[in-house]
Amino acid sequence: MNEEYKNKWISQLKKGTLSFIVLNILNKDKEYYGYDLISEIKRITDIDIAEGTLYPLLIRLKNENLVEHNWVEQQSGIPRKYYRITKEGKATIAQMKAYWDNLNQTINSI
Amino acid sequence: MKFQEITFTDTNAQRLYKDYIGRVKHAIKDLNKENQHETLLEINSHIYEAFTLSKTNEVESLLDIFDKLGRPEIFLKELVAEKRLEEATKTFNPVKIIKALFLNITNGIMYVIFLLLYLSLFSFLFLIFAKIFDPENVGFFYRNNDIFVLGKINSSTLNYQQYEQLGNWFIPVMAVSAFVLYIIITFLLKFSKRLKNK
Numbered sequence: 001m002n003e004e005y006k007n008k009w010i011s012q013l014k015k016g017t018l019s020f021i022v023l024n025i026l027n028k029d030k031e032y033y034g035y036d037l038i039s040e041i042k043r044i045t046d047i048d049i050a051e052g053t054l055y056p057l058l059i060r061l062k063n064e065n066l067v068e069h070n071w072v073e074q075q076s077g078i079p080r081k082y083y084r085i086t087k088e089g090k091a092t093i094a095q096m097k098a099y100w101d102n103l104n105q106t107i108n109s110i
Numbered sequence: 111m112k113f114q115e116i117t118f119t120d121t122n123a124q125r126l127y128k129d130y131i132g133r134v135k136h137a138i139k140d141l142n143k144e145n146q147h148e149t150l151l152e153i154n155s156h157i158y159e160a161f162t163l164s165k166t167n168e169v170e171s172l173l174d175i176f177d178k179l180g181r182p183e184i185f186l187k188e189l190v191a192e193k194r195l196e197e198a199t200k201t202f203n204p205v206k207i208i209k210a211l212f213l214n215i216t217n218g219i220m221y222v223i224f225l226l227l228y229l230s231l232f233s234f235l236f237l238i239f240a241k242i243f244d245p246e247n248v249g250f251f252y253r254n255n256d257i258f259v260l261g262k263i264n265s266s267t268l269n270y271q272q273y274e275q276l277g278n279w280f281i282p283v284m285a286v287s288a289f290v291l292y293i294i295i296t297f298l299l300k301f302s303k304r305l306k307n308k
Contacts, residue, residue: 034152035159051178052185055152059189063196071151077114078158079151 014047019057020100021045023093026067026085033080034058058083066092113150116158123168127157130176137186145193149186153179191217199300204228207296220302227295234288237261238281249274250283 025040026032032040037058038051061067066089071079085093115131118124134153138146157175164171179185191213198206208228214221240248240262251259253273263270276283 033155033159035156050180050185051156052180052182055149055156056185056189056192060192063192071111073111076158076162078116078155079111080155080159081152 014049018049019061020096021047022057022061023066023085023089023096026083027090027093031082031084033082037083061089111151113147113154116154116161118168120168123172126169126172130182134182134186137182138190141190141193142197145197149189188217199296202296204292207299224295224299224302231288231292234284238284241280246271249280250276
């Protein structure tokens, strides 16, 4: 088996599906702050993401108007930035899910 | 919202934290103040939240947190490149735009094309100077089915100088053309991502 090729493929797949996973989590109508979101990704998937990469991704999703955020002051003095999905984000994730299911079916039928 | 440093009881942990925050600040120094502040607050919040849940000693916890976050120079690179382009197109500052495009050059062929388009605007500048130094042979030469030249003609060949169309208007027309094209290219760049997704 070509371990190197397999690992590269897995790495690309993880990278490509991260935005899909993030939008799916936010689609539960709950707000998450960055660290909370990373913990949730780790809890429901076995993906070991480089945590720093999540923040540029969240900014891209915000620029695409798929998520929005607001800062919430904390007693500690260190505020949290909470993210939530937008209407456009919900519509987009619905289409992404439909495509994913279709792709899954196709792959399983091969 | 104000940036507040996290305090640690262990001086080594405090030094590690300050060093990492310093690296974050350095990595984002080219962003505008607002984006710098927002990025710094978010990374600081991540460190704080991760730290409060950690069970090991302060130094070990921080080392683990920084290891998982990654090197700021690496994970913030793409973000800085994108933000700088966004800022540059807002200001229409040509120096900022060219710098931002160079930073984004590895993010897609689109940015290479835009960089070439911007660089092509220098040809107008070149024509303006060429007109000053060689007014007879530089201009817009046009005659139906015979000649169509925007630039310099060879003075030793046919007497095409008589077909120059713009005369003293050549320099203002080139300057205005360069300006209008600059605005159009910048608007295209600004909305390129949106156009790409449609």
